[in-house]
Amino acid sequence: MSIWIMNEAAPRQLRFLLALLATLTSLGLAFALLSLPIGTSELADRVVTQMPESGVDHPVTAVLLNFRSYDTMLEIGVLFLAVVGVWSFGPVSLDPATLTPTGPVLGTASSVLQPMVFLVAGYLLWVGAAAPGGAFQAGAIIAAGGVLAILTKWQPSANLRIWVEGGLALGLLAFVGMATATLLHSGVLLTLAPEIASSTILMIEIAATVSIGLALPALYLGGSPANWTHREQK
Amino acid sequence: MEAMSWSLDFVLALALVWLAWRTLVSNELFKAVVLFIGFGLLLTLAWVRLHAPDVALAEASISAGLTGVLLLKAWRRLRTPAERDEHLDYE
Numbered sequence: 001m002s003i004w005i006m007n008e009a010a011p012r013q014l015r016f017l018l019a020l021l022a023t024l025t026s027l028g029l030a031f032a033l034l035s036l037p038i039g040t041s042e043l044a045d046r047v048v049t050q051m052p053e054s055g056v057d058h059p060v061t062a063v064l065l066n067f068r069s070y071d072t073m074l075e076i077g078v079l080f081l082a083v084v085g086v087w088s089f090g091p092v093s094l095d096p097a098t099l100t101p102t103g104p105v106l107g108t109a110s111s112v113l114q115p116m117v118f119l120v121a122g123y124l125l126w127v128g129a130a131a132p133g134g135a136f137q138a139g140a141i142i143a144a145g146g147v148l149a150i151l152t153k154w155q156p157s158a159n160l161r162i163w164v165e166g167g168l169a170l171g172l173l174a175f176v177g178m179a180t181a182t183l184l185h186s187g188v189l190l191t192l193a194p195e196i197a198s199s200t201i202l203m204i205e206i207a208a209t210v211s212i213g214l215a216l217p218a219l220y221l222g223g224s225p226a227n228w229t230h231r232e233q234k
Numbered sequence: 235m236e237a238m239s240w241s242l243d244f245v246l247a248l249a250l251v252w253l254a255w256r257t258l259v260s261n262e263l264f265k266a267v268v269l270f271i272g273f274g275l276l277l278t279l280a281w282v283r284l285h286a287p288d289v290a291l292a293e294a295s296i297s298a299g300l301t302g303v304l305l306l307k308a309w310r311r312l313r314t315p316a317e318r319d320e321h322l323d324y325e
Contacts, residue, residue, distance in 0.1 A: 060288045132287035140295035
């Protein structure tokens with residue numbers, strides 16, 4: 001955007017039009033925000049009354065993974081589709097000779113931070129049932145560790161391919177599997193009986209964390225590693 | 235205390251709008267990306283002020299962290315040859 005706007009060739013009319021669009025959008029957002037009712041809406045009370053049947057103690061996790069789990073399932077699906085789209089551009093060469101050398105600071109920081117990544121992510125995943133945390137936050141921490149590994153020129157071997165690609169699909173598969181099971185069992189999509197709710201949510205969260213933790217570094221990498229595909233590229 | 239929290243929120247909102255404006259009008263792409271990361275961090279503070287710690291965690295890690303890193307990688311690939319000579323490769 002900054003290249004576009006600061007280019008002298010961009011006509012004044014275009015800049016004025018863009019500024020007008022941005023102002024109108026801001027005014028619309030402000031109007032929408034100001035027209036919301038002040039104070040808690042009845043939705044918050046309904047969530048609180050249904051909390052004992054949700055299987056978790058944190059209202060955000062209950063909404064994300066029980067009451068509105070359909071949206072979360074679609075989010076995981078979108079993430080998977082994004083990886084498929086980005087990786088469809090072809091493999092990416094991870095040849096160490098072509099990459100910027102890793103400095104000592106990055107190397108040391110990475111070796112200190114990588115174990116902490118799993119510790120913090122595991123904690124966030126577990127505590128998500130009772131406090132802020134949960135699958136997305138834990139998955140993002142693992143993703144940070146993955147990006148750090150890519151930056152320090154980690155060479156994934158071809159043996160890892162099935163694990164990584166399986167892990168990418170795991171979140172969506174687990175969610176859709178759970179949705180199908182609930183549909184077949186009780187006829188209603190994604191309803192969890194209170195006695196199995198908390199363990200089901202934990203299983204889904206673990207699968208989602210693995211998927212998110214693999215999908216985001218996969219997006220950063222920009223393609224499957226070149227040493228994974230042995231076929232000739234046409 | 236009430237006045238202090240209101241002034242904190244006001245300064246935060248002002249800083250967010252100002253950072254967003256500077257991000258859009260900066261004439262260097264690298265500067266815009268770095269300002270975007272800073273904007274993401276301030277937005278994390280805004281989420282905390284709105285009593286939404288889960289969103290703040292996600293904002294900090296995914297928006298400021300991962301999107302920033304993705305934008306930096308894109309910036310690297312988009313450099314013109316003139317800019318390539320100008321920016322030193324580290325080590």
